[in-house]
Amino acid sequence: MSKNLTSRAEDYSKWYNELVVKADLAENSAVRGCMVIKPYGFAIWEKMQAELDRMFKETGHQNAYFPLFVPKSLFEAEEKNAEGFAKECAVVTHYRLQNDPENPGKLRVDPQAKLEEELVVRPTSEAIIWNTYKGWIQSYRDLPLLINQWANVVRWEMRTRLFLRTAEFLWQEGHTAHETKEEAIQEAELMNNVYSDFVQNFMAIPVVKGLKTESERFAGADETYCIEALMQDGKALQAGTSHFLGQNFAKAFDVKFTSKEGKQDYVWATSWGVSTRLMGALIMTHSDDKGLVLPPNLAPNQVVIVPIYKGEDQLKEVTTVADGMMKDLRSLGVTVKYDNRDTLRPGAKFAQHELQGVPLRIAIGARDIANGTVELARRDNLTKEVVPSEGIAMRVKELLKEIQESLFNKALDFRDNHITKVETFDEFKNVLENKTGFISAHWDGTAETEDKIKELTKATIRCIPLDAKEEQGTCVFSGKPSTRRVLFAKAY
Amino acid sequence: MSKNLTSRAEDYSKWYNELVVKADLAENSAVRGCMVIKPYGFAIWEKMQAELDRMFKETGHQNAYFPLFVPKSLFEAEEKNAEGFAKECAVVTHYRLQNDPENPGKLRVDPQAKLEEELVVRPTSEAIIWNTYKGWIQSYRDLPLLINQWANVVRWEMRTRLFLRTAEFLWQEGHTAHETKEEAIQEAELMNNVYSDFVQNFMAIPVVKGLKTESERFAGADETYCIEALMQDGKALQAGTSHFLGQNFAKAFDVKFTSKEGKQDYVWATSWGVSTRLMGALIMTHSDDKGLVLPPNLAPNQVVIVPIYKGEDQLKEVTTVADGMMKDLRSLGVTVKYDNRDTLRPGAKFAQHELQGVPLRIAIGARDIANGTVELARRDNLTKEVVPSEGIAMRVKELLKEIQESLFNKALDFRDNHITKVETFDEFKNVLENKTGFISAHWDGTAETEDKIKELTKATIRCIPLDAKEEQGTCVFSGKPSTRRVLFAKAY
Numbered sequence: 001m002s003k004n005l006t007s008r009a010e011d012y013s014k015w016y017n018e019l020v021v022k023a024d025l026a027e028n029s030a031v032r033g034c035m036v037i038k039p040y041g042f043a044i045w046e047k048m049q050a051e052l053d054r055m056f057k058e059t060g061h062q063n064a065y066f067p068l069f070v071p072k073s074l075f076e077a078e079e080k081n082a083e084g085f086a087k088e089c090a091v092v093t094h095y096r097l098q099n100d101p102e103n104p105g106k107l108r109v110d111p112q113a114k115l116e117e118e119l120v121v122r123p124t125s126e127a128i129i130w131n132t133y134k135g136w137i138q139s140y141r142d143l144p145l146l147i148n149q150w151a152n153v154v155r156w157e158m159r160t161r162l163f164l165r166t167a168e169f170l171w172q173e174g175h176t177a178h179e180t181k182e183e184a185i186q187e188a189e190l191m192n193n194v195y196s197d198f199v200q201n202f203m204a205i206p207v208v209k210g211l212k213t214e215s216e217r218f219a220g221a222d223e224t225y226c227i228e229a230l231m232q233d234g235k236a237l238q239a240g241t242s243h244f245l246g247q248n249f250a251k252a253f254d255v256k257f258t259s260k261e262g263k264q265d266y267v268w269a270t271s272w273g274v275s276t277r278l279m280g281a282l283i284m285t286h287s288d289d290k291g292l293v294l295p296p297n298l299a300p301n302q303v304v305i306v307p308i309y310k311g312e313d314q315l316k317e318v319t320t321v322a323d324g325m326m327k328d329l330r331s332l333g334v335t336v337k338y339d340n341r342d343t344l345r346p347g348a349k350f351a352q353h354e355l356q357g358v359p360l361r362i363a364i365g366a367r368d369i370a371n372g373t374v375e376l377a378r379r380d381n382l383t384k385e386v387v388p389s390e391g392i393a394m395r396v397k398e399l400l401k402e403i404q405e406s407l408f409n410k411a412l413d414f415r416d417n418h419i420t421k422v423e424t425f426d427e428f429k430n431v432l433e434n435k436t437g438f439i440s441a442h443w444d445g446t447a448e449t450e451d452k453i454k455e456l457t458k459a460t461i462r463c464i465p466l467d468a469k470e471e472q473g474t475c476v477f478s479g480k481p482s483t484r485r486v487l488f489a490k491a492y
Numbered sequence: 493m494s495k496n497l498t499s500r501a502e503d504y505s506k507w508y509n510e511l512v513v514k515a516d517l518a519e520n521s522a523v524r525g526c527m528v529i530k531p532y533g534f535a536i537w538e539k540m541q542a543e544l545d546r547m548f549k550e551t552g553h554q555n556a557y558f559p560l561f562v563p564k565s566l567f568e569a570e571e572k573n574a575e576g577f578a579k580e581c582a583v584v585t586h587y588r589l590q591n592d593p594e595n596p597g598k599l600r601v602d603p604q605a606k607l608e609e610e611l612v613v614r615p616t617s618e619a620i621i622w623n624t625y626k627g628w629i630q631s632y633r634d635l636p637l638l639i640n641q642w643a644n645v646v647r648w649e650m651r652t653r654l655f656l657r658t659a660e661f662l663w664q665e666g667h668t669a670h671e672t673k674e675e676a677i678q679e680a681e682l683m684n685n686v687y688s689d690f691v692q693n694f695m696a697i698p699v700v701k702g703l704k705t706e707s708e709r710f711a712g713a714d715e716t717y718c719i720e721a722l723m724q725d726g727k728a729l730q731a732g733t734s735h736f737l738g739q740n741f742a743k744a745f746d747v748k749f750t751s752k753e754g755k756q757d758y759v760w761a762t763s764w765g766v767s768t769r770l771m772g773a774l775i776m777t778h779s780d781d782k783g784l785v786l787p788p789n790l791a792p793n794q795v796v797i798v799p800i801y802k803g804e805d806q807l808k809e810v811t812t813v814a815d816g817m818m819k820d821l822r823s824l825g826v827t828v829k830y831d832n833r834d835t836l837r838p839g840a841k842f843a844q845h846e847l848q849g850v851p852l853r854i855a856i857g858a859r860d861i862a863n864g865t866v867e868l869a870r871r872d873n874l875t876k877e878v879v880p881s882e883g884i885a886m887r888v889k890e891l892l893k894e895i896q897e898s899l900f901n902k903a904l905d906f907r908d909n910h911i912t913k914v915e916t917f918d919e920f921k922n923v924l925e926n927k928t929g930f931i932s933a934h935w936d937g938t939a940e941t942e943d944k945i946k947e948l949t950k951a952t953i954r955c956i957p958l959d960a961k962e963e964q965g966t967c968v969f970s971g972k973p974s975t976r977r978v979l980f981a982k983a984y
Binding site for chain 1: 578589
């Protein structure tokens with residue numbers, strides 16, 4: 001199977017599209033821009049969800065569920081937010097179909113069933129949630145309100161790509177309310193750190209933490225924190241965002257609270273989200289020309305055992321050994337699958353598990369049993385070795401840890417080798433044409449320069465890194481004075 | 493708080509509506525018929541989800557995700573299904589809003605952004621899923637296909653009630669494909685049994701397993717299995733359904749497979765689902781005039797500890813004891829919360845936990861510490877006792893088991909006392925007017941009689957119980973011969 005995969009060097013974009021489909025992660029559906037997430041892809045997403053959900057709860061958040069639809073008038077309430085999403089939203093206008101008198105057997109919209117007010121399918125839920133919070137918040141005793149929602153959202157994107165940009169996608173959106181500006185900013189920073197920890201430690205993807213420039217901010221936010229990752233083709237990918245919303249939504253929906261001192265004030269807000277887009281980041285960070293490479297933390301099966309046998313007797317013998325091994329592995333918390341399908345030869349199974357990124361493959365044959373060995377193959381570096389079956393479970397457990405770390409370090413090396421400091425606009429353009437990756441450059445802080453650079457190079461300011469040091473310099477484009485570098489890149 | 497709750501005797505329906513809101517389970521939203529599931533209600537739903545998901549996976553099912561939207565032409569493909577849902581579906585007709593030239597600051601649908609084909613917001617996903625399965629199924633090797641989806645669906649109901657009937661609701665829908673009719677029927681029965689086990693053992697709600705009559709079947713099914721529960725007001729509630737779909741969807745979407753013998757045939761299908769409606773069943777089965785009563789399996793907090801103290805020193809002392817107790821409880825797998833809020837008095841806390849159905853409450857005061865005791869209060873029967881704090885964790889663990897069983901038995905007694913055998917239509921009407929509950933009666937098997945009875949009494953055939961015995965009799969309405977009894981009731 002894997003030999004059919006286009007190589008990254010040949011056509012990176014085609015490689016990605018093929019991989020997503022061939023590894024059984026997702027496919028396009030009959031609905032423009034909407035994807036089907038297949039069981040294998042969804043199992044990976046479920047692992048992400050479980051870990052994120054645990055982290056959210058550990059930081060004091062609770063889940064809830066708000067309506068899919070946002071009445072148009074609520075949608076309009078926060079001006080910038082409405083403007084930001086109006087151009088790409090699905091709108092429900094009717095609530096019934098009827099038999100089409102002109103086409104027997106067909107249905108049409110019932111003109112009698114027009115809604116008095118159109119409903120927007122949520123592109124994000126600030127509007128419907130803040131309209132609800134109005135009823136939940138009266139006093140400082142009701143604060144902080146720390147809520148998360150796992151949901152589907154719809155943004156009518158014109159150019160879509162599986163996981164990276166789809167009309168409907170799955171995500172989580174946190175929406176919190178606080179007494180003070182400081183507390184809300186702390187929350188926005190905390191959640192950006194939760195995202196960064198999750199993406200780095202769990203997904204093995206290094207990220208830069210930073211702030212968005214004003215033009216790249218979430219529509220309705222006063223400040224947007226983000227984590228930015230770098231893909232193997234040198235393009236950046238925004239992996240998560242956490243917004244300090246100021247009092248914008250509280251004002252739009254009139255959400256005030258009485259403080260301990262009896263004063264009335266608007267509450268302070270944050271919102272933060274990551275989505276199935278992370279699947280795209282996962283794929284493009286670790287995978288290779290053979291297919292998907294999964295960090296052990298995210299692999300639905302961390303180990304697969306393939307029996308090599310001729311006839312029923314050998315299969316029985318191998319199965320007995322495999323059963324014992326699986327018991328040991330499971331007792332160490334390792335997920336393992338025994339691939340004893342009789343419809344495929346071992347070679348075809350190897351190819352499939354390689355394509356689907358199973359971190360470790362164990363092959364057991366009659367000779368192995370005689371020798372007290374197994375064949376152990378690593379997906380990440382494609383090495384194989386014959387090892388004693390004695391103590392294999394502990395060895396696997398340690399190896400999985402090693403693979404997780406090794407994938408992160410490899411991605412970190414790549415990323416660090418693709419941050420280029422430039423001083424002139426020629427250097428800037430040169431990086432984009434050759435090495436690609438992040439460009440660390442001085443910027444004069446104006447939207448005008450930012451727009452101009454985008455127009456000329458398609459590179460955008462990915463973020464103002466939080467750890468950027470004060471440094472005197474001059475803007476790479478305008479030559480005006482600047483006090484710190486920002487990261488530019490072309491981006492997904 | 494609880495004293496504000498209308499009693500069941502006074503107005504059952506009002507009691508329910510108030511309880512849902514006051515116990516912080518859900519509330520109505522700004523969108524007609526759509527609810528907000530509040531954190532406490534959602535935590536209960538999450539417990540249901542986790543257990544069901546475990547049971548689905550244990551029976552070989554995998555999760556996946558399919559689009560929210562169904563293009564109208566796919567929706568039309570299975571005639572009965574389309575007809576069954578066309579009258580109550582939300583329809584997306586446009587994909588953009590624009591500034592309204594007549595109302596500055598307002599948005600309107602952009603007439604230029606009309607979709608070529610309308611999109612139906614899924615009322616159920618058979619159409620979009622079977623259109624996808626067409627690409628996934630070629631040979632017997634691809635079967636059985638056992639997939640589940642957790643999703644939101646929309647049915648534009650005219651009369652809605654929190655959890656019981658809402659325009660948008662959350663559910664899971666299983667969609668499976670099989671080689672043979674027998675295997676598909678087995679799957680439909682298996683999943684109805686999974687539902688029955690879950691609802692009885694986990695939710696402590698007794699159910700009758702049965703088949704729907706033709707007129708009550710799912711639109712597009714050849715047979716609908718169901719579980720029916722009885723609420724405290726004597727009305728029935730359909731708690732879950734599992735459909736044998738025959739080859740209806742396979743034919744509508746042309747999904748054929750090649751058998752082992754090389755023959756081509758349409759595949760056989762099932763679908764099955766339970767929804768947030770189960771929250772309604774939970775509330776109406778166990779709760780009382782003081783508020784919610786939760787079976788321990790579903791309680792976000794199985795135990796709450798309330799400190800009774802004067803001054804900081806006493807609080808510290810109590811907290812030390814409570815900390816030890818919580819450690820012991822958690823090590824036994826009991827979920828426990830320490831309610832040390834300083835904004836509420838103990839009495840107000842007691843009332844809130846009673847209203848929210850926390851199964852066990854432990855109160856600890858200075859005197860208790862001196863005596864080596866705690867006060868232990870059961871929510872289900874409202875009894876209190878002072879018990880030694882020594883060995884409390886084990887005692888709580890056992891008590892939770894006892895409460896779970898006791899709630900089931902109480903509900904079972906009620907249900908069994910509310911199944912009345914009748915032989916005449918006068919007896920039939922008499923039961924509906926007085927005792928209510930299920931009526932076990934002979935029926936001649938015709939839709940005509942079923943409709944007539946419904947018209948006259950509002951009672952419907954809830955199911956033909958699977959364990960019904962062959963028995964010669966005459967139809968309670970038409971006097972025609974009948975060979976077994978069915979269960980009638982008014983229903984939610």
